Amino acid sequence: MDLSTAIHELESLEASGLESFRTSSRPEEVEAARIEYLGLKQGKIKAAQERLKLIEPSARKQYGQRFNTVKKALEAAWESAKARLERPEAAISGLDVTRPGTPRPRLGHRHPLTQTADELIDLFGRLGFGVARGPEVEDVFHNFEALNIPLSHPARDPADNFYLSDGALLRSQTSTIQIRVMERQAPPVRIVAIGRVYRPDEVDPTHSFMFHQIEGLMVDRGITMAHLKSTLRLFAQGYLGEDVQIRFRPSFFPFTEPSVEVDMLWHGGDRWVEMGGAGMVDPNVLRAVGYDPDEVTGFAFGLGVERLCMRRHGIDDIRQFTLNDVRFLSQF
Ligand code: FA5
Numbered sequence: 366m367d368l369s370t371a372i373h374e375l376e377s378l379e380a381s382g383l384e385s386f387r388t389s390s391r392p393e394e395v396e397a398a399r400i401e402y403l404g405l406k407q408g409k410i411k412a413a414q415e416r417l418k419l420i421e422p423s424a425r426k427q428y429g430q431r432f433n434t435v436k437k438a439l440e441a442a443w444e445s446a447k448a449r450l451e452r453p454e455a456a457i458s459g460l461d462v463t464r465p466g467t468p469r470p471r472l473g474h475r476h477p478l479t480q481t482a483d484e485l486i487d488l489f490g491r492l493g494f495g496v497a498r499g500p501e502v503e504d505v506f507h508n509f510e511a512l513n514i515p516l517s518h519p520a521r522d523p524a525d526n527f528y529l530s531d532g533a534l535l536r537s538q539t540s541t542i543q544i545r546v547m548e549r550q551a552p553p554v555r556i557v558a559i560g561r562v563y564r565p566d567e568v569d570p571t572h573s574f575m576f577h578q579i580e581g582l583m584v585d586r587g588i589t590m591a592h593l594k595s596t597l598r599l600f601a602q603g604y605l606g607e608d609v610q611i612r613f614r615p616s617f618f619p620f621t622e623p624s625v626e627v628d629m630l631w632h633g634g635d636r637w638v639e640m641g642g643a644g645m646v647d648p649n650v651l652r653a654v655g656y657d658p659d660e661v662t663g664f665a666f667g668l669g670v671e672r673l674c675m676r677r678h679g680i681d682d683i684r685q686f687t688l689n690d691v692r693f694l695s696q697f
Pocket of ligand 1: 537538539540564566571572573574575576578618621624639640641642643644665666667668669670671672683
């Protein structure tokens with residue numbers, strides 16, 4: 366047999382062997398290819414080795430060298446085919462497009478009451494009101510005495526307040542902040558203050574034992590009830606819509622004179638719900654903080670923040686705000 370024919374056969378054996386190992390996709394196919402090419406008794410490599418005897422002696426060395434590289438190449442192809450089938454997912458480059466994707470992380474957002482508070486502050490800011498703050502744990506002086514609520518007044522009753530100790534309680538109204546602002550600042554004053562207040566009220570769809578109020582206070586020369594009414598109307602239209610209906614009813618608060626209660630026509634349009642209390646700051650209150658009631662007058666109001674938010678969004682039950690039901694919260 367001449368050398369070039371023998372080498373040619375070796376090369377086509379190599380090509381078909383490598384192809385067989387490369388395209389085997391199951392262990393049985395790899396094993397069949399091994400037997401066909403590398404089998405010790407009847408494999409094609411074995412046959413090619415025996416062909417050496419048919420080659421004339423002077424060409425045997427060259428044939429032998431070529432034979433060795435083909436044998437090594439086929440053995441390596443067998444090893445890598447086995448390795449490939451042991452790690453099937455790696456064989457397709459580690460990517461499985463049928464697997465479910467990583468879910469996008471859920472982003473939280475601000476509680477509806479926080480959003481409401483921000484919006485109210487923004488609205489009153491456009492009407493020229495700055496923002497004030499005060500403590501939730503108050504003393505009886507700021508919660509009652511300075512607001513013209515005498516010791517004998519039923520509003521001080523332990524059954525109607527959360528007292529912590531003799532001198533302290535959880536504030537029952539944000540009107541405490543009126544006093545704190547006027548104590549430290551000379552008129553004119555134009556502020557709103559938003560915060561939690563606490564009362565042991567019976568819980569129902571429009572009452573909670575902890576809720577928020579927004580307090581407003583404006584003191585200057587020549588402030589009248591007309592300023593109060595137009596401010597609250599402008600606010601209600603701005604927050605609840607141009608066509609909102611509100612009404613003022615005569616009322617009584619120890620710290621305002623005259624006093625009113627402000628109602629809003631509830632969503633559904635069939636009943637009025639109280640939005641807040643308001644009035645002209647009582648001269649006694651002005652005097653107690655060192656203001657001169659002959660020089661300046663003022664109005665004040667305190668509105669229920671939950672109820673404003675409920676009216677705006679058509680929410681029926683105040684308890685929704687604290688249930689932490691994501692199905693409710695995620696709507697805002
Ligand atoms: C007051 O708290 C007065 N400080 C308001 C005020 C301020 C009058 C300044 C004059 C001048 P009243 O107790 O009515 O008033 O409460 C005001 C509003 O808070 C109510 O109209 C209502 O909207 C809301 N509110 C009262 N109690 C509750 C409650 N238990 N749950 C939810 N909201 C309430």
